[in-house]
Amino acid sequence: MHTVVQPREDGTVGDSQGRPPAAPTRVAVAGATGYAGQELLRLLARHPSVTITAATSSGAAAAGARRLPALSRIWNGTITPLDAGTLAREAEIVFLALPDKAAAELAPALADAGVRIIDLSGAFRLRDEAARARWYPETHRVPEGLAYGLTELDRAAIAGARMVANPGCYPTATLLAVAPIAAAGLIAAGADVIVDAKSGVSGAGKTPSERTHFSEVHGSLGAYGVFAHRHGAEIEQGVADAFGGDAAGHSVNFVPHLVPLDRGILATIYFRVAPGTTEDALGSVYERAYADATFVRLVGATLPEIKHVAHTNFCDIGWRVDASGRVVLVSVIDNLVKGASGQAVQNMNVMLGLDETTGLL
């Protein structure tokens, strides 16, 4: 495993074995009882370089640890009511595992108080103002020092950021597969990119609804949000970035599906390369792009399965190309780990100058 000793912001250094420095970083989780919030607590509790100083829930009052029976003896803290002042006082880094609206309101206040923020909501993911106003109208003020945080693609910006917008789960799976190929100029001129994504139900959050009712999902399967999913805009932003800022006429058609499993996303991605581009050529691009990326595993023509990445921070990518230039990419992640909480911790590691894998293997 590659390990890089980097200076932390406070001047201390974390060492290459992941051993804690003298003073652990104080971190807090806002929205600790949702699926992403609980996963964050689980990861942070075993992280050697941090200490959890607060975990809040807007619905918690004094509900206490009984609310999180799965975490008993892993993390023994108490859930407290959401309070911006407490978070700012107790923590150097605050994770926001909140609905978009709540994050849109809380982040500027925390930023003003000098806290570094890792936001798992969508509120700050889109840079373009018009796009953000359309998809996230609840976002009114964007804090300074914000970086988009798809770790493997944005490390430098994350390292220096005051706030990181943690990517959506679908964009994470999609962009890790598409961005290097786009950046290498291998997508055929004008070719459409089609992203057929399949997600487990935990991605829909913990709030009960007819759509998340067991009997509606079990034994079923459906597409949703065609031409109208916010992650589509985020994917388009990422693809344009890979092309150097302009998608150059490439349309991205993103269609998500809900499948009867709890965790995991599999994205199947279709486009054309110039005839003559081989599977090996794609492999070489990926090898270069992810030479230092512990959490991206390249499986080539084998094609990956969700089972292999469930409960891990890995993204497994496979690819096939035929003689006529048709490409099929398959990318899988655990939506709660690499697609949310795991990547958030990975981003924290980068922000703190720690080895990126600390606490995540």
Place this chain on the structure above:
Amino acid sequence: MHTVVQPREDGTVGDSQGRPPAAPTRVAVAGATGYAGQELLRLLARHPSVTITAATSSGAAAAGARRLPALSRIWNGTITPLDAGTLAREAEIVFLALPDKAAAELAPALADAGVRIIDLSGAFRLRDEAARARWYPETHRVPEGLAYGLTELDRAAIAGARMVANPGCYPTATLLAVAPIAAAGLIAAGADVIVDAKSGVSGAGKTPSERTHFSEVHGSLGAYGVFAHRHGAEIEQGVADAFGGDAAGHSVNFVPHLVPLDRGILATIYFRVAPGTTEDALGSVYERAYADATFVRLVGATLPEIKHVAHTNFCDIGWRVDASGRVVLVSVIDNLVKGASGQAVQNMNVMLGLDETTGLL
């Protein structure tokens, strides 16, 4: 298949091929958009002797058939708002697939209007007033001519009833296995009867809740309602009936579990028989009890599986006895069919003097 030509109440007869008599019986479903209600519509739509004249939903307004995409071209009617007057006017038999409170209120009014009723709620299942007041406090008035409707055990009473209380899903699976053995005097004196029941999620109804959220059920399993489930009281009533009115010191301990499947109940039942009672002895009792019961299939030591009864009106029963007199009974049903809508149609067939299996095979 046994077929019995019996006179219908109106003097006509249904014939042995299940062909409809000249004038089909007019039936209505109150609560048609829940899981049991939709299953009822599916069964009634293909039933040769009835015509669906109304299907209502309290949440429907004019939502119409679009609410039931699964039934399109099977039943082409329209869902209308719940209205007692309409139901009484349009139907000879009304099925109540409603919450307990709504059924407790609607049934007396319909009975007063002369309509025959098959109630799938729990509101009228308990005969004992004190028990009913405890478990179903919303039930204030019990219509005349009420029969409890576990078809195979209560045919005579059902045939002449004005209203049938369709049994609960757990009691159906349990009592079909236990009652004949109890009635035959084979349960050892004073022996406890333990009912460990496992149910799919559709039994919890369509209203979204944390308990029915896909991510809470998938990959999990839990017991609930220990010492405090209303179906426990109903099972005790049925066991006492089998003993001739008094459980004679036998305690019934019923513990339900929620398992990650949509449809189906499996009840594993434990008690002791007098040493010397054999598997064959139990088999003989069952053969006698269910000689005419098309929907009870006896599988003996093979033990039944939910898969074999899913989407059918069958109850499969298996049994094992060891040399020391320990008994294990296993009984399986589809909770939405034999445990609710299928048995309701079966009861309707009995009330109408039709072959019990009409429309159900």
Place this chain on the structure above:
Amino acid sequence: MHTVVQPREDGTVGDSQGRPPAAPTRVAVAGATGYAGQELLRLLARHPSVTITAATSSGAAAAGARRLPALSRIWNGTITPLDAGTLAREAEIVFLALPDKAAAELAPALADAGVRIIDLSGAFRLRDEAARARWYPETHRVPEGLAYGLTELDRAAIAGARMVANPGCYPTATLLAVAPIAAAGLIAAGADVIVDAKSGVSGAGKTPSERTHFSEVHGSLGAYGVFAHRHGAEIEQGVADAFGGDAAGHSVNFVPHLVPLDRGILATIYFRVAPGTTEDALGSVYERAYADATFVRLVGATLPEIKHVAHTNFCDIGWRVDASGRVVLVSVIDNLVKGASGQAVQNMNVMLGLDETTGLL
């Protein structure tokens, strides 16, 4: 429901109520213990115009009805060892629910004996000799009077056929959605057609393998057979047919996925239409194509779900078109019913001149 009284081959007529004519057609099932075979027995047992005269299994010997506990009291016959002579003697129509190789061998012999055949295997689905030699090398002789049997698209040929090659499950879901649009000339010139298909595990058959092990499928998801699935060739044949015999430069890229459910296929299909082609335009094409097709339900922009077609013979089709001419079609079927046994019975109905829906609603 539309009902058409048509003369049967033997001169009798089935009437519009689906009541059996005097002499039911004698039918047999070869391969009766697999998933498709059992579903066939279930459907044929309740069909009013046929009688099951034989059901065979190569692995059966005298295993008898105990092998099919799910069908007890639905069909009370006995499974017998596979024997071509018996099948030819006992049945007017034989259903082959066999592996490709066994069907390839048995069908010519049965055809020689004058029996009509409905073959659920893939052995005779491809018309082009080179394609068939590549994908089905076990097929050596093709009987006379063979028709490909996607009922809604091939009714006339099926009615007069001596043998019907029942379509694959993926081609059924795909072609019912794509063929009318292709035939209407609405696919943009040269546009690629991408078929991202998701299937339940029963489509993989009953033989245990690592791929069908519960623990490999549950909580997972994966693509397979990229650029190399036999159903891809069958889909290409069907698309070419819709274009009038030549796909005219349209590439079809078919990628199947295995998802953690038992029954059902959902195909998401992507292509471009000429800009200006609207959702309504596609709707009109479908309405015309399926005006008489009871089993194709058009759900438009709502998009269909597997849950609504499970355990039925329906194919539900939805579609979306955006302003730039991108199309998303979604088509769902139950792979064991419309994708196999249900469509086989539907084809039998057409061959016998019965109402197409007899025994299937």
Place this chain on the structure above:
Amino acid sequence: MHTVVQPREDGTVGDSQGRPPAAPTRVAVAGATGYAGQELLRLLARHPSVTITAATSSGAAAAGARRLPALSRIWNGTITPLDAGTLAREAEIVFLALPDKAAAELAPALADAGVRIIDLSGAFRLRDEAARARWYPETHRVPEGLAYGLTELDRAAIAGARMVANPGCYPTATLLAVAPIAAAGLIAAGADVIVDAKSGVSGAGKTPSERTHFSEVHGSLGAYGVFAHRHGAEIEQGVADAFGGDAAGHSVNFVPHLVPLDRGILATIYFRVAPGTTEDALGSVYERAYADATFVRLVGATLPEIKHVAHTNFCDIGWRVDASGRVVLVSVIDNLVKGASGQAVQNMNVMLGLDETTGLL
């Protein structure tokens, strides 16, 4: 978390932070490609005090790491063919994750070579020779220094053992709940103990069979092994031990069920206590018994769920008692972790004098 600094056998000490001592213990896994074997590799790879020196598979030849794509970058070793000599040479402790017969043959040879052994098979779990001959006839020679290894109940014996028979998954869940209550004398005289256990499919192992076929398990549920499961004998041994060597007339009736989930066991246990024994009394017994047991979490009347222990080494125990002395215990574990590999690592920690929780939280 309690941490105890204890001398290791080699005289070094592991410290309270779980940091590795200078020389890590060399460990090997025989049977590394099964479900338990892979889970072992995952746990051992992140364990701070050991190094994996060999991982073998009888079916492996030189298949290499590609066989374990899920473990890529977690453990980067290679699977080699099973060879007793290599195991004895390379490792101080060998884990046997093998079928019973293979373990029965390999263990004595390794023991003779001076290697310490942790055996996850059933071959050496039963002490009574007659019982062992009946249930494990493949076991011919029992190595010296063998201890049964239900960690929380057998710590002292495990610490000094040369070989540990790791308990079965069902006995682990059952005995952790029953043994303290039995040992405290709270089970009513002569009362039957009924264990209704529900298990995920991974407990059946990786070999494909009809019983583990996805389509047979999904949407289904069944009991198996009634009066005839080897874990029943192991549970009886453990209950007798708790009573001081003799079950004193208490019958234990163990019935396992297969449920549609991958990982996890839930055991519901029924018996009677002397009237007057309260829930609090049971709670006190458990509190005393598990005061030092990090991996046993007592949830009382809340009742535990599999979801809370999946992918962890915890056993959660809940209990209810009613006024008439009826008891319901519910115990849950992850069958692959606490029911197999996790407990094996826990036992290794005890054997090495490490903190019991090292590498497991």
